[in-house]
Amino acid sequence: MAASRNRTPPERRLEEAVAAVLAAARVAPGQAVCVALSGGVDSTVLLHILAGLRASGGYSLAAAHVHHGLSRNADAWLEACRASCDALGVTFHAFRERVDRDDPAGIEAAARAVRHAALARVPCDWLAFGHHQDDQAETLMFRLLRGAGVRGAAAMAAVEPGRLRPLLGVRRADIVTYARVRGLAWVEDESNADLRYARNLLRHRVMPLLAEHFPGAVPALARASGQFREAEGLLEDLAGIDERACGGKRLDRAALLRLSDERVRNLLRWQLRALGLQAPARTRLVEVVRQLREIVEDAHRLPLGAAACCVYRGSVWLEAESGGPEPSPVAWRGERELSWGAGKVVFADAVGAGLSRAALERAREVVLSPRWSGLALREGEGRPRRSFKNLCQEAGIPAWLRERLPVLRVDGEAAWIGEIGVAAEFRCAPGEPGLVPVWER
Structure with missing residues (x-):
C-alpha cells in the first residue's frame, strides 16, 4: 500500500490531500469557499486545485487579495491574481488597504492584522489558506523561540471554525513541483528574501541547516505541533472540569x-x-x-x-478592564439600549416584571447616571430605604465596581441600580407592561 502511494505523482497527492481536508471539514454543496490569494505559489496552487474539485464538491469558489501598498510591485500582484481568477472562472475580491509602517508591533504584524481584517469582510463559509508543512515547522520554531506554551506550540490546524488549510500536510517542494507540472504562473514577493525579518531568517538560514543535518526535521516538527495541539485540547478539557468543580x-x-x-x-x-x-x-x-x-x-x-x-x-x-470612557449621565428617551462606559444598558420588554412602563412615561426626566451622594433605594413595599453602600454590601458588589454601576434616575429618584434591582415605587404590577434593564459590562 505504501509503495503504491509513493508511486502516485506529487501533483495527484496534492489533490488527494486537499480533497481529504474538505471532507474532514464537511464542506457541503452550496457552501462558499474563498481562497486568501497572495499570488505566491502556495495560494496559486491551492486556488487551482480547489477550482478543479468544485464540480464534484458542489461548493462555490472565490478568491480575495489584499493590496498592502508596501511593495512597488503590489499593483502587478493584484492584476496577476485577477488574471488567475478570470482564467478559472473564479469570483475575485480585491482589497486596497493601508498599513501603518510605524506600528509598535512591527510592520509584519501590522500587515497581518490589516490582511485578516480585510479577509473577514469576505462573504463566505470558509476561508482557505495556502499554509503548508514547511510553514507549520517554521511557525513552531518561531513560537518556541519566543517562549510559547503548549497553546502557541500547537501552531496551525488544517480545519478550524470557518478556516481551512488544505495543504498543511504537504511539503513546499511538492507544491512547487505541482505548479511547474501544471504550467502555473505565480508572483514572488521580494520581501520574502529580506533576512531582517525573523521568519525569513528561519526559512532561509536555520531550516535548511536543520534539514541538512536532520533530514526529517520538517515532518517531525509538524508532527510535534500536532501533539502539542492534542495536549492543548486535554488542558482545555481539564480547565472545564476544574471550573465546574x-x-x-x-x-x-x-x-x-x-x-x-x-x-x-x-x-x-x-x-x-x-x-x-x-x-x-x-x-x-x-x-x-x-x-x-x-x-x-x-x-x-x-x-x-x-x-x-x-x-x-x-x-x-x-x-x-473597562478600556472605555468614564460613565457619565445620559438622558433616556425610550431607546432600547444606552452606552455605559465600555458596555451598555439594554431595556427589554416584559409583562409584570422590571420597571413600570407607565411610570417611566409619566416622568418628566429619566436619566442613566452614576451614583450620587445620598443615593438610597427601597427594594420592597414596607421595607426601609437603604443606603447605596448597604445595598452593595448585601448584593456582594465589591468597592471597585460600585463607581461604575448604572443608576436609572426618574425625576431625581433612583428607580433601578445595576446589579441590585428595581425600587419598589417603580416596580411593574402583575400583568402590567414593563421594561427590564440589563447592564452588559
Whole structure:
C-alpha cells in the first residue's frame, strides 16, 4: 500500500490531500469557499486545485487579495491574481488597504492584522489558506523561540471554525513541483528574501541547516505541533472540569486553592480566552496565584493584563478592564439600549416584571447616571430605604465596581441600580407592561 502511494505523482497527492481536508471539514454543496490569494505559489496552487474539485464538491469558489501598498510591485500582484481568477472562472475580491509602517508591533504584524481584517469582510463559509508543512515547522520554531506554551506550540490546524488549510500536510517542494507540472504562473514577493525579518531568517538560514543535518526535521516538527495541539485540547478539557468543580465562572476560592498552582493557572488562562482576552506572561500568572494563596483580606482586584482577577467574599472571578470612557449621565428617551462606559444598558420588554412602563412615561426626566451622594433605594413595599453602600454590601458588589454601576434616575429618584434591582415605587404590577434593564459590562 505504501509503495503504491509513493508511486502516485506529487501533483495527484496534492489533490488527494486537499480533497481529504474538505471532507474532514464537511464542506457541503452550496457552501462558499474563498481562497486568501497572495499570488505566491502556495495560494496559486491551492486556488487551482480547489477550482478543479468544485464540480464534484458542489461548493462555490472565490478568491480575495489584499493590496498592502508596501511593495512597488503590489499593483502587478493584484492584476496577476485577477488574471488567475478570470482564467478559472473564479469570483475575485480585491482589497486596497493601508498599513501603518510605524506600528509598535512591527510592520509584519501590522500587515497581518490589516490582511485578516480585510479577509473577514469576505462573504463566505470558509476561508482557505495556502499554509503548508514547511510553514507549520517554521511557525513552531518561531513560537518556541519566543517562549510559547503548549497553546502557541500547537501552531496551525488544517480545519478550524470557518478556516481551512488544505495543504498543511504537504511539503513546499511538492507544491512547487505541482505548479511547474501544471504550467502555473505565480508572483514572488521580494520581501520574502529580506533576512531582517525573523521568519525569513528561519526559512532561509536555520531550516535548511536543520534539514541538512536532520533530514526529517520538517515532518517531525509538524508532527510535534500536532501533539502539542492534542495536549492543548486535554488542558482545555481539564480547565472545564476544574471550573465546574469550583462552582462555575464565579469560582469558589477555597475550592480553587485546593488545586495545584499549575491547574489554577491553566484554568485562569482558559477563562481569559473565553472572555476573548490574551493571557498575560507566565510570570504575571504565577504572581497572581501566589497572591491568591497569601492574601488575607477578602477584597482584592489583581491585575492580569487586559483583565483583572477579582477576589471578594470567598469568590474569585475574572473581568475585562473597562478600556472605555468614564460613565457619565445620559438622558433616556425610550431607546432600547444606552452606552455605559465600555458596555451598555439594554431595556427589554416584559409583562409584570422590571420597571413600570407607565411610570417611566409619566416622568418628566429619566436619566442613566452614576451614583450620587445620598443615593438610597427601597427594594420592597414596607421595607426601609437603604443606603447605596448597604445595598452593595448585601448584593456582594465589591468597592471597585460600585463607581461604575448604572443608576436609572426618574425625576431625581433612583428607580433601578445595576446589579441590585428595581425600587419598589417603580416596580411593574402583575400583568402590567414593563421594561427590564440589563447592564452588559
